[in-house]
Amino acid sequence: MGKRKIPMRKDIVSGEMFPKKELVRIVKNKENEVSIDPTGKKQGRGAYIRLDVDAASTARDQKTFDSAFGIKIEPSFYDELYAYVDHQVARMELFGNGK
Template sequence: MRPRKIPQRKCVACQEMMPKKELIRIVRSPQGDIQIDLTGKKPGRGAYLCGKVSCFKLAKKSKAFERALKAPVAPEIYDRLEQDFIKVEDEFQAAKAMAGDDDDDGK
């Protein structure tokens, strides 16, 4: 049996390739709403970001979201995303740590 291929995506800020499940997706819906997509399944154009606030700030400074989402991003949307990202970051890092602990138990 062949091992499953793990999908890779690139962080729009630090340009590091990582497994898709280790990144947070920012999505622009067909209606034009920009929001965080924790499921990774919402329809629309996505941009991936590692779970670090420093990467979010770099993406904001370099306008990486505007390039990746192919749409202008207003400053108030950046502010809302930053607040949401800070909340999500803690949950995301905790889930990532738990997943890492589970992998160690199986070895």
Template sequence: MKSRKVPLRKCVVTNEMKPKKDLIRIVRTPEGEVVIDFTGKKSGRGAYVSNSKECFEEAKKKDVFSRHLNIKVSSEIYDQLISDRTKGDLS
């Protein structure tokens, strides 16, 4: 039997190619708001980041999402990623 192709995406912090399910997607919606997309299916411009606290902190330090999404991303998005990760909400 043929195995399914695993979709790969690049982490905007580490530039590593990883399976899409191992990354978290941050989306700039058509309305211009920035949200964390846990489903991976929201419409809009997306940026992927590895699911680790170190990557979240590095992204915040370098303001990576603002550059990739072409919109100013508030520090609340970065803080939400970090706090959700420490609480264990992000799998």
């Protein structure tokens, strides 16, 4: 059996490419609502951020998704993103590959 291709996506904070499983998708829908998309299948414009607490902190400080989506995003979203990333990192440390 041949090797499977690993889907790669660009982290919006660092600009580096990472395997899709190491990132989380943030999506903006038609109503300009921004949300975390753990499934990666929600409708709308998506951007990826690495599952790293420092990356989430940098995104919050630089308001990365405000400029990526061209809208003003509430600070509470960045707090939610930080909490989500922190939780996922802790899960990966406990269980391995995030499962």
